[in-house]
Amino acid sequence: MNDPAPHPHAGTPTAPLYSPARVRELLTRHGLKPTKSLGQNFLIDGNILRAIAEAGGAAPGVPVLEIGPGLGVLTREIHSRGAQVTTLEKDERLRAVLAETLGDTDVQIIWGDALDFDYAGLPAGTRVIANLPYYITGLLLSRFMRAPGIVSATVLVQKEVGQRLAAKPGTDNYGFLSAIAALYGSVRHVRDVPKGAFLPAPDVTSSVIRLDFDRTRPAPEPEFLKFIEAALHHRRKTLRNNLRMIGHDGGAIDAALAALNIRPDVRAEDVALGDLRDMAVKLGVIR
Numbered sequence: 001m002n003d004p005a006p007h008p009h010a011g012t013p014t015a016p017l018y019s020p021a022r023v024r025e026l027l028t029r030h031g032l033k034p035t036k037s038l039g040q041n042f043l044i045d046g047n048i049l050r051a052i053a054e055a056g057g058a059a060p061g062v063p064v065l066e067i068g069p070g071l072g073v074l075t076r077e078i079h080s081r082g083a084q085v086t087t088l089e090k091d092e093r094l095r096a097v098l099a100e101t102l103g104d105t106d107v108q109i110i111w112g113d114a115l116d117f118d119y120a121g122l123p124a125g126t127r128v129i130a131n132l133p134y135y136i137t138g139l140l141l142s143r144f145m146r147a148p149g150i151v152s153a154t155v156l157v158q159k160e161v162g163q164r165l166a167a168k169p170g171t172d173n174y175g176f177l178s179a180i181a182a183l184y185g186s187v188r189h190v191r192d193v194p195k196g197a198f199l200p201a202p203d204v205t206s207s208v209i210r211l212d213f214d215r216t217r218p219a220p221e222p223e224f225l226k227f228i229e230a231a232l233h234h235r236r237k238t239l240r241n242n243l244r245m246i247g248h249d250g251g252a253i254d255a256a257l258a259a260l261n262i263r264p265d266v267r268a269e270d271v272a273l274g275d276l277r278d279m280a281v282k283l284g285v286i287r
Contacts, residue, residue: 016046017071017072017073017076017101018043018044018045018046018049018073019044020044020199023042023044023071023073023199024199026071026097026100026101027071030093030096030097032093032094032097034199034200040068040070040091040133041131041198041199041200041201041202042070042071042073042198042199043070043073043074043131043156043197043198044073044197044198044199045193045196045197048191048193048197048208049073049074049077050077051190051191051208052074052077052129052131052154052156052190052208053074053077053078053081053129055154055190055208055210056078056127056128056129056152056154056210057127057129057152057154058077058078058081058082058083058127058129059081059082059083060081060082060083061082061083061084062082062083062084062125062127063083063084063086063122063123063125063126063127064078064083064084064085064086064126064127064128064129065085065086065087065088065122065126065127065128065129065130065150066078066085066086066087066088066128066129066130067087067088067114067128067130067132067133067140068087068088068089068090068114068130068131068132068133069087069089069094069098069102069109070094070131071094071097071098071101072097072098072101072102072107073101074129074130074131075087075101075102075105075107076101076102076105078129079102079105079106079107083127084106085105085107085108086107086108086110087107087108087109087110088110088112088114088117089109089110089111090111090112090113090114092111095111114133114136114140115136115139115140119143119144119146119147119149119150120146120147120148120149121149122147122149122150123149124148124149124151125149125151126147126149126150126151127150127151127152127153127154128144128150128152128153128154128155129153129154129155130153130154130155130156131155131156132155132156132157134157134158134161134202137155137157137158137161138161138177141153141155141165141177141181141211142180144211144213145180145181145184145185145211145213146219148215150213151212151213151215152210152211152212152213153210153211153213154190154208154209154210154211155208155209155210155211156193156206156207156208157206157207157209158204158205158206158207159192159204159205159206159207160173160204161177161207161209162189162206162207162208162209163207164177164178165177165178165181165187165209165211166178166181166187166188166189166209169269169270169271169272169273170269170270174269175232175235175269176228176229176232176233179228179232179273179276180220180225180228181211182273183220183225183228183273184211184213184214184217184219184220185211185212185213185214185217186211186212186214187209187210187211187212188209188210188211188212189207189208189209190207190208190209190210191207191208192205192206192207192208193205193206193207193208221286223280223285223286224277224280224285224286227276227280227285227286228273228276230242230243230245230246231243231268231271231276231279232268232269233245235267235269236267237267237268238264238265238266238267238268239257239262239266239267239268239271239279240253240254240257240264240265242268243279243283248283252282252283253283255282256278256279256282256283257279259282260275260278260279260282262275262279
């Protein structure tokens with residue numbers, strides 16, 4: 001669907017851009033090798049590409065931000081649906097190949113580190129659709145959450161990260177990432193993605209996860225986010241002990257727990273976000 005015209009020197013001119021043969025040919029001809037340190041695993045499954053673009057809401061006129069276009073395979077799929085695509089790429093070695101695969105589009109390529117990008121400046125209604133570099137997934141997701149213009153993020157992540165994002169209090173995978181995702185909106189598991197959908201194949205199974213951000217809610221106070229992070233920092237420790245470790249008075253903690261009818265030996269990962277917020281208020285962290 002809407003694949004680019006074959007390059008005159010391509011060894012497999014009829015193959016779609018996402019085919020393993022085409023990907024290998026592009027890499028070879030441009031003298032490229034996927035860089036593990038940059039988390040480069042290129043998608044080679046058309047069904048997965050279409051599923052990601054569809055779940056992400058790529059549609060005519062929708063502003064879409066992609067992180068790490070690689071060879072431009074997912075980028076083309078998003079663009080083919082009429083979205084206004086901006087993509088961030090750190091690896092300067094990909095300039096020539098992206099000029100070839102995206103040169104006939106109006107995709108805006110911004111060269112630089114995704115961790116240095118100003119997400120707060122994105123237009124309202126922006127949707128992130130990306131095969132995220134696994135080593136900075138958590139950092140990027142937290143920035144998407146805080147950017148007022150971003151309304152959703154549909155991302156490929158390690159399966160275990162996807163499980164943490166969607167976890168509820170009282171379950172094994174629940175932690176800080178689960179808590180902040182719930183504070184900013186909701187999380188939906190779209191589908192798992194087998195290792196064979198990538199070239200080279202990663203060491204782990206991946207998942208497509210969609211996060212929707214409710215921008216009608218007030219943003220969580222920075223003090224509350226720090227409080228939650230500290231409360232959940234040491235898994236298997238009690239909420240009381242974790243709060244003591246960041247300097248809260250034991251008597252004040254006991255009084256707050258009693259007032260909220262929370263067991264004194266409860267673990268933080270078993271406490272609902274609303275109760276954690278009430279604890280933060282009673283301990284004077286927030287008003």
